Amino acid sequence: MTDTEFTPIAGLIGGALIGLASAGLLLADGKIAGISGVLGRSFFPASGDLGWRLAFLVGLPVGAWLATRATADALGFAITDDVRLLIAGGFLVGIGTQIGSGCTSGHGVCGMARGSKRSILATLTFMVTGAVTVFAMRHLLGFA
């Protein structure tokens, strides 16, 4: 996989939009914009609790698509074609975020924004195991 370019301005703009969406969902609907939580509880949802979840989740690819029409910053996309990695990675992300009650958005943004110690610990944990995994894959096992 190719090296990427450091893009702090696009990062800050995109990050501010992510923060705006999280703040908006909280102030308007009173909900936490944690993707794994919104997704997980769309399966066997509480009564009347499904509509806003599906609306939010469907909005994600719509917004990403709109962004690719608006700016070249959104176009970059390079992913492994190793099916074993895709399946193992997807499964671990799915089940790990459910067991750990959150992901990069729920713990990393929303949880840390309200100063939750659980979220700070979870974020540190997945950052460390993520970095260790990349180190092992790239520098020990020789994956690209």
Added chain:
Amino acid sequence: MQRLAAGLCGVVFGAGLAISGMTNPAKVLAFLDVFGSWDPTLAFVMGAALAVSALGYALARGRTRPWLADAFAIPTRRDLDVQLIGGAALFGVGWGLVGLCPGPALANLSRGSGEIAVFASAMMAGVVLHRVAVGRKT
């Protein structure tokens, strides 16, 4: 109205993910690759997202209810348990294998990529398996 607001927030969230470059797995892996050619962009994304959403939380703290709903649904747990750390650890491994977390995995469904279809299906399988295993209680 609640659904409309949620849909709009989803669109803004998805656009933010794409503009920030976080829908590009190569960029996320380059952030996690601290001993390789490190790309610190993700830290800037998270910093900006944190700053803006913290403002939102500060505004919410002064209110008894949200604009469109009866009550805030904010997590109340404070305990640091083994599920939290173990789950986060597993998630991090999966994140490091491919460079996708749940938000970008879903946002990237717009790219029509077979790789994303495989990753997202496996992710859904993990989510559903856990939901079934915990007895649908939460």
